[in-house]
Structures are given as C-alpha cells and as structure tokens.
Amino acid sequence: MAKLPPLGRRPFLKMHGLGNDFVIFDARTQSLRLNYDVVRRVSNRLTGIGCDQLIVMEPSNRADVFMRIYNQDGGEVGACGNASRCVATLVGHACTIETRGGLLSATPDGASSATVDMGAPRFGWDEIPLAYPMDTLAMPVAWEGLANPAGVNVGNPHAVFFVSDLAANDLHTLGPKIEHDPLFPERVNVDVALVQDRQTILLRVWERGAGLTLACGTGACATAAAAIRRGLTDRRVTVHLPGGPLTIEWTTDNRLLMTGGVATAFTGEVDLDAYAG
Ligand SMILES: N[C@H](CCC[C@H](N)C(=O)O)C(=O)O
Numbered sequence: 089m090a091k092l093p094p095l096g097r098r099p100f101l102k103m104h105g106l107g108n109d110f111v112i113f114d115a116r117t118q119s120l121r122l123n124y125d126v127v128r129r130v131s132n133r134l135t136g137i138g139c140d141q142l143i144v145m146e147p148s149n150r151a152d153v154f155m156r157i158y159n160q161d162g163g164e165v166g167a168c169g170n171a172s173r174c175v176a177t178l179v180g181h182a183c184t185i186e187t188r189g190g191l192l193s194a195t196p197d198g199a200s201s202a203t204v205d206m207g208a209p210r211f212g213w214d215e216i217p218l219a220y221p222m223d224t225l226a227m228p229v230a231w232e233g234l235a236n237p238a239g240v241n242v243g244n245p246h247a248v249f250f251v252s253d254l255a256a257n258d259l260h261t262l263g264p265k266i267e268h269d270p271l272f273p274e275r276v277n278v279d280v281a282l283v284q285d286r287q288t289i290l291l292r293v294w295e296r297g298a299g300l301t302l303a304c305g306t307g308a309c310a311t312a313a314a315a316i317r318r319g320l321t322d323r324r325v326t327v328h329l330p331g332g333p334l335t336i337e338w339t340t341d342n343r344l345l346m347t348g349g350v351a352t353a354f355t356g357e358v359d360l361d362a363y364a365g
Pocket residue numbers: 108140141159165166167168169170171244245277295296297298303304305306307
C-alpha cells in the first residue's frame with residue numbers, strides 16, 4: 089500500500105441516520121486522501137472513533153459535492169442512503185450529490201430530516217451484479233431458511249429476502265455467508281423483510297462490509313422496490329428498521345425517493361497520522 093503523505097489533524101462530524109452511523113470529513117476545501125488501513129482503523133469501534141461507514145465530502149465538477157463512501161471494512165462503495173441525507177443537511181440546501189454509484193438529488197428539511205432521490209432501481213442480473221444469468225424477481229437460490237431473494241441494485245447490490253418471521257433466521261451467521269457467496273462478484277447487502285401490510289415493511293439488514301446495522305437506506309429502497317415489483321405493497325411504504333422508520337416512494341417516473349431522520353452526535357478533531365501506521 090503506497091505510503092500516504094502526512095494527513096494532519098482534521099475536524100470531523102459523527103452523524104447518523106436512524107442509528108446507521110458515520111464519521112464524516114469535509115474535504116471540499118482541503119483535499120484528504122485516505123487508504124484502506126486508515127479507514128479500517130478510524131472506523132473500528134475499539135481502536136478508532138468507530139462508525140458503520142466513513143464519508144469524505146469532496147469537490148465535484150458535476151454536482152454540489154462528491155460523497156466518497158467507505159465501509160467499516162475499508163472497502164469503497166457506490167451508495168449510502170442514510171449518509172446521503174446527512175451530507176444533504178451539511179450542504180444546507182437542495183443539492184446534487186455525486187457518488188461512485190451515480191448522481192443523486194437531495195433536499196434537506198431543516199437539520200433533522202432530508203429526502204434523497206436515489207434514482208431508478210436496476211434489476212438486470214448483470215446490474216446487481218450476479219455471476220451468471222438468473223431471474224432476479226425471485227432468484228432460484230437458498231441459504232438454509234432464507235430463499236428466493238429479489239436482486240436489486242440501487243447504486244449498490246442487494247439481495248432482498250421476504251420472510252414471515254424476522255427472528256427465524258440467524259442473520260449473524262447467514263449474513264456473512266450470503267454476503268461472500270461467489271454468486272455475488274461484488275459481494276452483497278442482505279435484506280430480510282416482513283411485509284406487515286400494503287404500506288408497511290419491517291426490515292433487518294446485514295450490510296456488506298459493515299455487518300448488522302441499525303438502519304440501511306439503500307436496503308430500505310431496494311426492499312421497497314422488490315416488494316412493489318412483486319405486488320406486495322403500494323408504491324409508497326414506510327420501512328421500519330431497528331433504528332427507526334424511512335418513507336420510500338417509487339414514483340411513476342421510476343425514481344426511488346427516501347425520506348428520513350438525520351442527527352449529529354458530536355464533532356471533534358483527529359490526528360489521522362496516528363492511524364496511518
Ligand atoms: N454497506 C453498503 C454501503 C452502505 C449502505 C447503507 N449504510 C445505507 O444507508 O445505504 C454497501 O456496501 O453497499
């Protein structure tokens with residue numbers, strides 16, 4: 089791994105969306121290049137500040153901000169719904185956010201809520217992606233009690249399982265098994281959902297690169313899109329995660345709108361060279 093230039097002391101914000109938590113660095117005016125080791129150490133809840141994802145806000149020449157997203161395991165990924173809402177409140181007005189997974193538009197509603205247009209969901213086997221062609225509405229695969237997921241990409245890959253009992257499957261065991269299955273060349277976020285009625289879904293998520301989280305914005309979007317595609321719910325649903333509710337609407341012009349809470353836990357300053365090893 090190439091040696092990093094001195095990183096110095098940097099201010100950060102500790103924010104969360106329904107308990108899905110982030111360490112956010114604002115590098116729009118002073119660039120910040122991190123590597124895998126620094127991300128893992130800063131994100132680690134024992135050796136570092138601790139978070140599910142680490143976010144760096146950078147300049148963009150096609151949006152108000154580029155949002156770089158790292159999972160706790162150090163991997164860089166294409167989308168993070170809950171963090172998109174946090175970044176929108178930091179930009180402070182209706183804005184566009186560029187990510188590796190696409191261009192989003194977001195509208196903060198004060199400092200404690202925001203709506204993000206996560207764009208159109210994709211369902212092609214090679215868009216999820218999967219290792220080989222397969223029906224993605226109900227994939228003909230199973231891992232013990234979790235079977236026949238829907239495959240959805242909302243800037244990142246999701247396998248959505250619909251169950252009748254959320255407690256029936258041990259996500260600590262099955263989550264990593266599915267996340268790392270060779271069927272998913274980019275690994276996968278694992279969503280386990282119970283449809284309570286046509287406007288209500290209960291959801292638990294094992295996140296790629298972060299494990300069980302209190303909430304997952306892209307998971308809620310992928311799950312709503314899969315439920316609507318299967319005819320299980322209306323086009324506007326409330327998705328209840330352990331950390332709280334998200335409202336998802338799949339508009340008739342094929343956009344996924346996600347609305348939910350944002351909070352700042354604390355701010356601080358960190359000597360990043362102490363994590364550079
Ligand atoms: N673990 C996800 C990224 C974060 C997604 C989640 N925190 C969200 O709010 O969407 C992935 O590897 O694609």
